[in-house]
Amino acid sequence: MTKKQKKMLKRIIATSILYAVAVILKHATTLPSEALFAAFLIPYVLISYDVLIKSVKNIQNGQVFDENFLMALASIGALVLGEYSEAVAVMLFYQIGEWFQSYAVNKSRKSIAALMDIRPEYANIEVDGKIEQVDPEEVRVGQTIVINPGERVPLDGTVEKGQSSLDTSALTGESVPRSVRAGSEVISGCINQAGVLYVKVSKPYEDSTVAKILDLVENATNKKSKSEQFITKFARIYTPVVVFLALALAVIPSLVDGQWSVWVYRSLSFLVTSCPCALVISVPLSFFGGIGGASRKGILVKGSNYLQLLSEVKTIVFDKTGTITKGNFQVTEVQAVGMSREALLDLAAKAESHSTHPIALSIQKAAAPDLSLADVHDIQEVAGHGVKAIVGKQTVCIGNQKLMAQQGIDALPEGNGFGTCVYVSVDGRYAGMIEIADEIKEDSKTAIDLLRHYGVRKFVMLTGDSEQVAKKVAGKVGIDEVHAQLLPDQKVALLDQILAQKEGKDKVAFVGDGINDAPVLTQADVGIAMGGLGSDAAIEAADIVLMEDQLSQIVVAMQISKKTLRIVYENIVFALAIKVVILVLAALGITNMWAAVFADVGVSFLAILNAMRALRVDKIK
Known part of the structure; x- marks a missing residue:
């Protein structure tokens, strides 16, 4: 509990005691009205002075219609009408609600603060x-x-x-x-x-x-969701409207029947009821809690807007290597023509010596450890095809079928169908094939099955790997649609097509490793980077960064997203329904100021407690 919260709690306790004394004096003694007014005025001033000061300052700054103004107007009106007990009660319960709001926000901030502890001091x-x-x-x-x-x-x-x-x-x-x-x-x-x-x-x-x-x-809370934007706009229009309705309720009937005190009291009850605290507080707090809960699970969400968009995702597009598979390539087969297996590996490793691609690294690892690179020069990377290099006096090309086709080489052999085949030519003649296999992550299939449970209807794979390997992997994990042997610009074009085909408010997410998928990560409705630990590209390009390299974290993120949105909608429906009922009853004189206090503070308190549920992350179901 902060110092400010402790101070406020002491004010609430002191006011409650003084208010109880004043109520006892009212019902157990025959004090004159002036003494009774003073007995209630003391707790009223103690609990409301900050609200009254804020409302005056806001009026001076041109910000009239806010919750401070509504509370000040309603409570002062009750004092003028002689409803001293209601005047104190309005402010007391309003401040209790504000205290619980502060406590809830502070608790949700602690989950973020735990992450803030990673800041090094020295x-x-x-x-x-x-x-x-x-x-x-x-x-x-x-x-x-x-x-x-x-x-x-x-x-x-x-x-x-x-x-x-x-x-x-x-x-x-x-x-x-x-x-x-x-x-x-x-x-x-x-x-x-x-x-x-x-x-x-x-x-x-x-x-x-x-x-x-x-x-x-x-900066995550700076990007507001559609729900938060709606509530902000709603409050700006709603508050002045209800103030003028309350004024009309006080004046128009009074001009007809002359019962000014009755209708002014009803209008004050109407004002207290109308305060939009429950919505204005609980909706952002729900998203804040969702972002905090996600951060504790190693899921960084760049804004509450992305948390809401994730709940609307119906199509997920995956990269393959490093996303569905581990990206730990190993040479599993070597077919050499006109030379030994070792000689082919050494030639390929020399040509790939300047590359950091996982396939290149696996070939370098399989070659002789003391390989000399003195005779390697003029290395050229052919995007989406492979690498060309001069090794000694020979021109070595290593890459896919497209690169071999440029050399006039066709009818290439295939591996066992699960690995990626890399072909080697020397001076335009076919020299052999190296097969590199990748391993599917243990949780890939389970994660995709769970995502279907959460409402994702379509799964697509976009990869630069061969079609045969891509289809094998897709079949193993349950992906519906596969596009293989793609260049980076082709991935962008295909994602454009997928985005154009989506229905209504459905959203499309792209999941990649965040290193070479930056264009498609930024293009999708929601870009999700896998294994963002230490990856600058992931943190920069993606909307959601999964710090652990596990596909199941997408399920956790989806679960948090849907739970947060469910809480938001529960609070909106609950708050509006209660307020509409009490507003009508207050206007008809069926309820008094106490019901109005419940409609404001009580509803806010319940909505805040509900919003705090967003902090708790349930187990994957």
């Missing part, structure tokens, strides 16, 4: 043999920092010396530690659990993983 650098603590922003790229056991990694870098395990739970929600040693990359925000690590800094603080995540989360 970095250790070695100066003249001594360790000094400096601000992480002062550390330059290339400097070596020292991370002791129990300390948070302040900056991204590469381990130069030492061995340890890192707790990444603050970033990913995953409790299993990650082992690191010399050569391993580490990212800021993790906690060093065991040995001392010496890390060479690779990025300045402002470009580090922790800085990007903090910026993303801190």
Whole structure:
């Protein structure tokens, strides 16, 4: 509980005691009206002074029609009419509702605050043999920092010396530690659990993983959902309308029957009832809770608008490598023509020596470890086809069927059908085939089955891999539609077609690894980046970033999205229904100020309690 909340709670308790004393004096004694007025005025001023001051300031600034104005007008009107008890009750219960709102917001902020704890306070650098603590922003790229056991990694870098395990739970929600040693990359925000690590800094603080995540989360609530935008516009129109209706209710009937005190009291009850607190508070709080709950599960949502859009997704388009499959390629078969298996691998590895593509890395790994690259030059990458290079005096091409077709080579052999076939030619002659297999993630099929349960109707795969491999993978996990052997611009064109074919308010999500899928991630209604841990491209391009490289996190995100929207709609329907009923009853004189207080504070309190449910993330069902 904050100091402000504690202070407010003391005011509420003191006011409640004074109000109880005043009620007892009213019913148990025969005090003169002036003394009775003073007995109620003291608790009234104690509980309402801040509301009265705010309403005056807002009027001076031209912001007349807000909840402070409504409460001030209704309570002062009740005092003037001699309804002292109702005047104090209106303010007392309004402040109780405000206190619970503050408490709920503070609780939902704590889930975000837990993520904010990843902000590093200092970095250790070695100066003249001594360790000094400096601000992480002062550390330059290339400097070596020292991370002791129990300390948070302040900056991204590469381990130069030492061995340890890192707790990444603050970033990913995953409790299993990650082992690191010399050569391993580490990212800021993790906690060093065991040995001392010496890390060479690779990025300045402002470009580090922790800085990007903090910026993303801190700005997440700036992008309002359609529901929040509606409530904001609704409140701007609704509040002045009900004020004028209340004025009409007070004046017009009174001119007919002359019962001014009766109709003014009814109009004041009408005003208290009409306060839109329940909607204005609970709807943003629900989305805030949803974003906070998601962050605790390692799911970063860039705005409540994306949380709402995710609940409307009916088509999900997937990349294959690194999304549905692990992206851990291994050479499973080598067919060489006119040379040994080892010689073919060495030629291919030399041609692919400058590439960081997973397929290229797997070939490099399978080749001789001490491979000399002195005779490799003029390496050219042919987008969507493969690589050309001069190795010694030979022109080596390594890539797919399209690249071989450019060499006039056809009738190529196939592998076992599950791996990716890479073909090699030397000086325009076919030299062999290397098959590289990828492994499907354990949770891919289960995740897609669960997404169907959550209302997703269509699943599409867009991949640059061969059609045979793509269809095999799609069949294993249950994807309906497959488009293979695509260049990056073809992926964009196909996603355009899918977006054009969607029905009504249905949305399309694209799921990729966030490194080479930036164009389609930004193009989709909702871009979801898999395994965003340490990936700048993922954090920049996607609307939702899954810090763990697991497809099942999309199910969790969908579950949070739908639960949050369900809570939002429950609050809107509940609040409006109760208010409409009480407004009608207040206008007819069937209810009094106490019912109006319930319609305002009571409904707000119940809506806030309901909104707080968004913080709790249920298990996947």
